[in-house]
Amino acid sequence: MRRVDLKSRKEKILGTIVETYIGEAEPVGSRTIARKLHFKFSPATIRNIMADLEEEGYITHPYTSAGRVPTDKGYRYYVDHLMPEERLTPQEKKEIMREMEAGEDISEIMDKTSRLLARLCEEAGIVVYPCLKKSRLKHIELIDVGNNSVLMVLITNSGLIKNLLLRFPQTYSRSHLEKITNLFNAELEGVYLSEIWKYLWHKRLSDDFSVFNLFKDAFSILEEAFKKLEEERFSFEGATQILTQPEFEDRYTLTKLLQLIEERRLFLDILAQDMEEEGIKAHIGEENSYKEFRPLSLVTANYHIEGKVVGALGVVGPTRMAYAHVFSIVKNVSEILESVLERRL
Amino acid sequence: MRRVDLKSRKEKILGTIVETYIGEAEPVGSRTIARKLHFKFSPATIRNIMADLEEEGYITHPYTSAGRVPTDKGYRYYVDHLMPEERLTPQEKKEIMREMEAGEDISEIMDKTSRLLARLCEEAGIVVYPCLKKSRLKHIELIDVGNNSVLMVLITNSGLIKNLLLRFPQTYSRSHLEKITNLFNAELEGVYLSEIWKYLWHKRLSDDFSVFNLFKDAFSILEEAFKKLEEERFSFEGATQILTQPEFEDRYTLTKLLQLIEERRLFLDILAQDMEEEGIKAHIGEENSYKEFRPLSLVTANYHIEGKVVGALGVVGPTRMAYAHVFSIVKNVSEILESVLERRL
DNA sequence: TTTTAGCACTCTAATATTGAGAGTGCTAAA
DNA sequence: TTTAGCACTCTCAATATTAGAGTGCTAAAA
Numbered sequence: 001m002r003r004v005d006l007k008s009r010k011e012k013i014l015g016t017i018v019e020t021y022i023g024e025a026e027p028v029g030s031r032t033i034a035r036k037l038h039f040k041f042s043p044a045t046i047r048n049i050m051a052d053l054e055e056e057g058y059i060t061h062p063y064t065s066a067g068r069v070p071t072d073k074g075y076r077y078y079v080d081h082l083m084p085e086e087r088l089t090p091q092e093k094k095e096i097m098r099e100m101e102a103g104e105d106i107s108e109i110m111d112k113t114s115r116l117l118a119r120l121c122e123e124a125g126i127v128v129y130p131c132l133k134k135s136r137l138k139h140i141e142l143i144d145v146g147n148n149s150v151l152m153v154l155i156t157n158s159g160l161i162k163n164l165l166l167r168f169p170q171t172y173s174r175s176h177l178e179k180i181t182n183l184f185n186a187e188l189e190g191v192y193l194s195e196i197w198k199y200l201w202h203k204r205l206s207d208d209f210s211v212f213n214l215f216k217d218a219f220s221i222l223e224e225a226f227k228k229l230e231e232e233r234f235s236f237e238g239a240t241q242i243l244t245q246p247e248f249e250d251r252y253t254l255t256k257l258l259q260l261i262e263e264r265r266l267f268l269d270i271l272a273q274d275m276e277e278e279g280i281k282a283h284i285g286e287e288n289s290y291k292e293f294r295p296l297s298l299v300t301a302n303y304h305i306e307g308k309v310v311g312a313l314g315v316v317g318p319t320r321m322a323y324a325h326v327f328s329i330v331k332n333v334s335e336i337l338e339s340v341l342e343r344r345l
Numbered sequence: 346m347r348r349v350d351l352k353s354r355k356e357k358i359l360g361t362i363v364e365t366y367i368g369e370a371e372p373v374g375s376r377t378i379a380r381k382l383h384f385k386f387s388p389a390t391i392r393n394i395m396a397d398l399e400e401e402g403y404i405t406h407p408y409t410s411a412g413r414v415p416t417d418k419g420y421r422y423y424v425d426h427l428m429p430e431e432r433l434t435p436q437e438k439k440e441i442m443r444e445m446e447a448g449e450d451i452s453e454i455m456d457k458t459s460r461l462l463a464r465l466c467e468e469a470g471i472v473v474y475p476c477l478k479k480s481r482l483k484h485i486e487l488i489d490v491g492n493n494s495v496l497m498v499l500i501t502n503s504g505l506i507k508n509l510l511l512r513f514p515q516t517y518s519r520s521h522l523e524k525i526t527n528l529f530n531a532e533l534e535g536v537y538l539s540e541i542w543k544y545l546w547h548k549r550l551s552d553d554f555s556v557f558n559l560f561k562d563a564f565s566i567l568e569e570a571f572k573k574l575e576e577e578r579f580s581f582e583g584a585t586q587i588l589t590q591p592e593f594e595d596r597y598t599l600t601k602l603l604q605l606i607e608e609r610r611l612f613l614d615i616l617a618q619d620m621e622e623e624g625i626k627a628h629i630g631e632e633n634s635y636k637e638f639r640p641l642s643l644v645t646a647n648y649h650i651e652g653k654v655v656g657a658l659g660v661v662g663p664t665r666m667a668y669a670h671v672f673s674i675v676k677n678v679s680e681i682l683e684s685v686l687e688r689r690l
Numbered sequence: 691t692t693t694t695a696g697c698a699c700t701c702t703a704a705t706a707t708t709g710a711g712a713g714t715g716c717t718a719a720a
Numbered sequence: 721t722t723t724a725g726c727a728c729t730c731t732c733a734a735t736a737t738t739a740g741a742g743t744g745c746t747a748a749a750a
Contacts (some may be wrong), residue, residue, distance in 0.1 A: 029742055044694050047743065065701050066740045104573070105510055145485050145500055153498055153508070155490055159509045163498070165450055228449070240603035249596075251589075258585035374713055389723050392714065410713045410730050 012037065013049050014058055015082040018070045022322055025246045027067030072285035072319060075297070079282050079323050086328035094119075097336050101343075106130070106159045110235040113255065113313065113337055118238025120329045123317030124261075128271050129233040130158035130310040130341070133194040140184045142221070144178045150177065152225050156193065158305045159344045166224045180218050193229065197222060232272065236264050247295060247318045260292050267298070271312040274300045278309070280331055285319040295319060297324045301334040305341055313337065357382065358394050360427040363415045367667050370591050372412030385402055417630035424627050424668050431673035441465075442681050446688075451475070451504045455580040458658065458682055463583025465674045468662030469606075473616050473653040474578040475503035475686070478539035485529045486513060487522045487566070492655070495522065497570050503539065503650050504689045511569045518561065525563050538574065542567060545641070577617065579611050592640060592663045605637050619645045623654070625676055630664040638663040640664060644671045646679040650686055658682065 016036050020028045030043040030050060041049075050068055053059050058074035071079070089097075099116060103109035110127045117125025143151040148171055150165040167216035172180075191199050200218065239261045250253045260266065270288065274281055283298040299321070300314035313334055315326050361381050366372045375388040375395060386394075395413055398404050403419035415423070433441075444461060448454035455472045462470025480501035488496040493516055497509040517525075536544045545563065584606045593599045604613065615633065619626055627645040644666075645659035658679055660671050 027742090031742080035740095042694050043742090044696095045692085048693085051744080061743090063701055064744095065699085067742065105508070139488060139490055141486065141498075143484060143500070145484055151498070151506065153486070153488065153496070155488070155496065161496065161510070163450070163506045163508065165506070192660050238607070240600075240607045243603055244600050251594075255589050258588055285359045297470070311569065328544075335497065372713090376713080387723055388713090389715095389725095390721090390737055393722085396715080406714090409715095410728085412713070 003256070009234065010040075010049055010053060011082055013041075013046060014053055014070075014074060015078060015344075017053075017059055017068055018040050018074060018078040018082070021068075021070055022320055026321060027062060027069050029067035030069070037149055044304075059313050060107065066090075070320075072287065072318050073322070075284045075319060076282075076287070079284070079327075080107075083327070086324050090329060091098045092330060093336065096333065097340065100336060105143065105161070105236075107233075109159075109340060110233075110306070111237070112233040113333060114237040117313065117315050117329065117333055118241060120333075121315045121317070121322070121326045122241050123315045123321060124236065124238040124242050125313070125328065126234060126236045126267050126271065127313040127337075128275075128311045129235075130156070130160055132156065132160060132162060132229050134192065134308060134310045135160060135305070136190050137184075137188050138190075140188065141179065142181045142184075142264050143173075144172065144174050144177055150221065152221070154193075157190075159302075159341055159345055160308055162229075164225050164228050166221065166228075168220070168224065175215070179214055180182045180221065183214055183218055232268060234264070234268055236261075236267065242296075242317050245320075247320060253295065253327065256292065257295070262294075266290060266292070267314075267316060270298055271300055271314055274314075275302055275309055275312050278302060280327055281329075282323065297321050297323075299323070299330050301336045303338050303341075305338070305345075347658075354386075355394055355621060358386075358391060359398055359415075359419060360423060362395075362398075362404055362413055363419060363423040363427070366413075366415055367665055370665060372407060372414050374412035376411070391633045393418050404628055406664075415665075417632065420629045420664060420668070421627075421632070424629070424672075428669045428672070431669050433673060435487045435675050438677060441678060442685065445681060445685050447521055450506070450671075452578075452580075454504075454682075454685065455578075456582070458678060459580040459582040460660065462660050462674065464669045465678075466548060466662070466667070467586050468660045468671065469581065469583040469587050469668060470658070470660055471579060471581045471609075471612050471616065472658040472682075473613060473620075473656045474580075475501070475505055475650065476577065476620070477505060477507060477574050479537065479653060479655045480505060480650070481535050482529075482533050482541065483535075485526065485533065487517075487529075488518065489519050489522055489528045495566065497566070499538075502535075504686055507574075509570050509573050511566065511573075513565070513569065521562070524559055525566065528559055528563055542571065563574050568653065573663065577613060579609070579613055581606075581612065586639075587662050588645060590663050590665075592665060598640065601637065602640070605641075611635055612636070612659075612661060615643055616645055616659055619659075620647055620654055620657050623647060625672055625679075627668065627672075642668075644668070644675050645654055648679045648683050650690075651685070 012034060016033050017028050020032060030046040033046050034041060034043045034240060050059065054061065054068065057071060058077060059068040059070055062069060096116060100109060100112050103112045106129070110129055112124040114127040114300065117127070135158040137154065138157050139155040141153040145151050148168050150166045150168065150172060152166055154162040154164070187200060187203050188196055200222070243254065243257065248257055268284060280299065280301045285297060286294055295318055296316060297319045298314050298316050300312055302309045302312050304310065313330065315330055354645040358378060362373050362377050365377060365381060375391040378391050379386060379388045379462055393405065397404065399413065402416060404413040404415050407414060430502065441461060445454060445457050448457045451474070455474055459472040480503040483500065483502050484500040486498040488498065489688060490496050493513050495517060496513045497511055499507040499509065532545065532548050533541055545567070587593070588599065588602065593602055615628060625646045626642065630642060631639055634643070640663060641661060642664045643659050643661050645657055647654045647657050649655060658675065
């Protein structure tokens with residue numbers, strides 16, 4: 001679905017409209033554009049071109065005699081073709097890294113990262129924790145806690161430490177659990193969590209029969225654990241920043257947005273979808289499948305560990321968002337997050 | 346600082362003003378009160394009494410010719426002397442318990458509880474996790490994760506499972522860690538986390554010298570762990586409910602409130618203070634030490650495990666809050682939370 | 691053919707004006 | 721001590737008014 005290229009003059013004007021509107025949050029008039037372009041064109045000419053742009057759907061009128069406002073299609077064209085690339089100085093990058101490294105454990109790092117996104121973009125920031133199933137097992141421990149319950153502690157290469165409290169119909173003795181723990185650690189270190197099952201199954205076949213019972217119990221423990229591995233954690237910060245934007249001035253929109261934010265899971269769905277594709281992506285207003293997102297845009301990126309996508313992060317704000325700046329922040333923060341996580345391995 | 350008792354006629358009128366205003370969110374006039382009291386007094390009489398109540402500081406005028414609005418002092422008198430006791434039916438209590446029990450681990454229980462508070466009171470709900478230091482040790486595990494790092498897993502009687510990633514200058518061998526783990530579990534089970542240090546110290550004296558080195562290492566591990574035990578987790582839900590209240594209609598108040606909510610820690614401070622005293626407490630508007638809380642009230646309660654205060658929960662909303670209802674919900678939910686936690690031990 | 695100046699026209703948003711209504715405080719009678 | 725009556729105050733909603741920003745169109749200029 002490629003968009004037709006706009007002639008360079010049109011592009012200049014569309015770009016100016018988008019950037020001015022992003023900055024001012026107010027409809028942009030022909031006069032203002034002429035000034036911004038140093039009167040290379042007269043306001044009248046610009047009015048003509050704007051009429052064309054409007055007909056093609058890149059901009060609109062809120063009412064007959066106001067300036068122009070970009071449509072979602074206009075923002076999209078801007079993001080795809082016009083947006084200048086912003087770069088952070090090495091100094092700024094260091095600053096960001098220093099702040100993220102200050103986190104003790106992974107949940108602190110995730111929190112700091114989403115706060116950082118929120119602060120630097122002046123929008124809401126969201127970071128999805130590394131996906132368990134896409135991480136590799138580093139260490140596993142089974143602890144008997146009585147009551148037919150076993151605590152499984154999973155430590156992954158992504159730095160995640162996950163506790164799973166498993167309940168069983170029967171009791172496993174402490175020494176039996178230890179044997180199973182040893183089995184797991186000996187056989188499964190470095191294996192992707194999503195593969196553990198398959199992997200252990202193969203192993204079993206090639207092994208001698210004496211440990212069959214061990215394997216049987218190991219499987220039933222894994223089975224119980226796998227049910228609880230799906231949950232996706234995430235950190236969401238800075239919602240207030242978008243609530244105070246002028247587009248959410250009226251009570252009704254605000255209330256709807258508040259409900260949306262309270263039910264944070266929706267954002268997660270979008271990020272989860274994006275994890276399938278590489279690179280930075282913008283979801284602009286109506287492009288979002290959920291209709292509640294109409295007045296919102298998301299800019300998302302993935303992050304990797306050992307070259308594999310394990311998580312996603314992004315920024316949420318009104319469609320009138322400083323895309324160039326947000327893209328650069330999201331890109332850099334995701335890269336920095338990767339290096340912070342890798343370094344902790 | 347006892348307040349003078351109001352004569353019963355005054356009390357009736359103050360009570361009616363408070364309750365009507367809580368319901369309607371609009372200044373209450375003499376006529377309305379007369380109607381609510383079945384014209385036992387004429388509007389004129391009520392006006393006289395209202396003038397007295399105003400002089401004594403229990404109510405105010407927003408402007409010359411509007412009805413009356415309770416002041417913080419008025420709410421306080423209502424809460425202390427006039428508020429009827431609301432009771433939940435056994436049916437409702439069961440409902441609540443069922444919902445809270447559905448939580449898998451403690452963090453789910455905390456989340457469900459704060460959601461419940463928010464939903465039942467139509468305000469924001471906050472629940473502080475059981476305080477680690479006030480819990481007793483059930484099991485401890487030390488896991489070598491390489492890189493001079495040891496993962497300490499603490500399981501407490503409150504159902505909390507806490508991971509502490511400890512870094513040391515030197516490496517501990519796996520077998521050495523195992524010995525220390527065994528020492529901990531043998532000596533410290535059932536001891537309050539805040540006492541562990543002291544307890545182990547006493548033990549050491551009475552023990553023979555052969556394990557001295559073990560104790561030395563045990564102490565240095567505990568020292569490292571204790572630094573990280575302070576953090577207090579909590580769950581905060583339903584902020585949106587209070588944002589849509591009419592008192593936060595104007596942009597300015599709303600923005601301030603949003604900032605307050607984003608910086609959730611402040612609420613925690615108040616709850617933490619309250620943990621020192623037993624019982625349900627209301628913090629009404631200006632009574633709060635933080636001036637940002639002027640338009641807000643909190644109703645808080647503690648919850649216990651094995652008879653000891655380990656955490657707190659509460660409800661946050663505008664000063665115009667249905668105190669009678671909120672008190673009953675907070676009281677019941679805290680009791681139910683206690684029994685849910687006890688049952689999991 | 692393309693660009694621009696000029697001008698009438700449109701619509702908003704801010705401000706002022708008005709009137710109705712709710713509720714008070716005061717006074718004097720019950 | 722309570723109540724009826726009344727003048728007075730202040731808000732809120734509705735209406736009118738105006739300034740100004742910006743457009744679209746037409747006709748002239750490049």
